[in-house]
Amino acid sequence: MQTVRQNEKFSVKPHRPVCALAAALLVAALASGCADGGGDTPVREQPASPAAGRPGAAAAQAGPAPAVDSRAEERKQQQAARVVAAKKWGLAQVPLAAPEPPAQKPRITTREGFEIDGAEDEDLPPVFTTVPTKERIVFLTMDDGAEKDPELLRMMTELNIPYSAFLSDYEVNDDYGYFAEMQKRGVTLNNHTLNHPYLPGLSAAEQREEICGEQDKIEEHFGKRPALFRPPYGNYNGDTLRIAKSCGVKAVPLWAAEAFPDHMEWREWDQDLHPGDIILTHFRGQSDWDASMADMVRHVMKTVTDKGYAVARLEDYV
Template identity: 35%
Template sequence: MNGRRRLTGLIAGLTLAAGCGAGGVTSAESPGSPESPGTAGVASPATPRVSPSPRAGLPRRGEVARIPVPAGGVPVISSIPTKRKVVFLTIDDGWEQDPGFLRQVRDQRIPITVFAMRDAVEATGSPDAASGGGRYMGAGGWDYFRELRDAGAPIEGHTLTHPNLRTLGYERQKAEICGMSTLIRREVGRRPALFRPPFGNYNGDTTRAARECGIKALVMWTATVQPEGKIAYQVPDKRLRPGDILLLHFRPNLARDFRVLVAKIKRRGFEIGDLGAYLKAGGVRVS
């Protein structure tokens, strides 16, 4: 594994990645759950291993409508403009590093996008109640996220310490966003193109800081995934729609809940799409 240490002493078999916070839900299969920020952490350099991206869920020619990009700014995206029955899986933070989740992503080549937060990846600070207490809490650190990268999952930014960005001024927001981008570049070998604000809270300073940090889009969501793979919708009809972006977190029982979620999505006749490929097809320059 190119000289990187294995995690077999801590995790029975494999390694993989992380978790975050969510916004309000108006209707759901199950209620949402809160989250809270952490504090600090440092990590070590790494060399990326070249690995093919998942080939599932790529856009067809002409399928994706143009995504508006504000002049001099970055778009804020909650769903992808497509009529195809395809949804996108994203996962935030990084507390519960369940090897079973990694196995599913890697072996089944399921496209996901990871939004990593430093304090969660490095298991420093105080995790929110929903993310704490898992069997694999902080088990792999950045090695786990490098395994996710090697499985084809892009590692994007979610701040260093998970603050409510609306309570911070421009310079502190920029430090959180740029600091995490720099750390991810050092640890996984690629600077993030996407950013998800903690709790879904952002303002004009956030988008301005994100642009200065090289971010191409803020990615929000249309539904959250709760324990046992239940989907909490932000629409009153409680159903998946083409282009939905779903938000998961690195929480206890992640492998089980992810398996239930993927089966549910397929039963409803949806594919799981490659978010980066769809954004690129819509005109957002993610690479």
């Protein structure tokens, strides 16, 4: 199929000492309350608890101090660092911060029109271009792995922009270390086949080699079997999805838009972004784009931010 386009403070109020009756009668004539010291000094009501910093203050605390919202403070610091990084890397605007991911991931289903005929009763991995969410977030994904630009790693780390990689072994096998470093920085490495073929043109056995073979390669070199798979060119058939499921794939994210250093290509009729849209780009550089990965990031982030969206982490929603 050809594609078309997530104590109460407890304090005991001090009692005034009980005075002897005779003393009470004596001081009554002076219109004075019973003095703590037994003299004629006016009574000063004692505070319920010592002032902070005074002796006994710690003991007077009833229950724990209010908890500090450490996560809110962390996010505040991250955004402040992002302001500095945006200036350093030449972004037109500071990227918006994504909201906290949902406690429960949304239910993903196959997009209408992307189904496999005759497979309605099969529990196949869903194929989709948009994650169901009302948040103004989108997801950035990068395919293949041809360009291994260290500037990209630094830029995305300093800007704290999440992205997901979909790797083809023939493009990455000359430098697994680059993608291992990417993984250390929090990027999930997903499956894009061994050699990037047109899968519907292959036999089931050949598709298995391409899909499950890449699962094996990623597990071997990066220690984890991917749950996400993207078929090359967005093309697949029933064998593709059945084979992908058999070797551990849970979902098949495609894309709703594609990013380049100087423009966006839209897959939707309204030529716009929507909550939950997946954006595709590639690991490319001067030889293909006459521009760098950093140039692509600057352009896609201008588009995303201008439209009032933040970039979120795909794996937090799928």
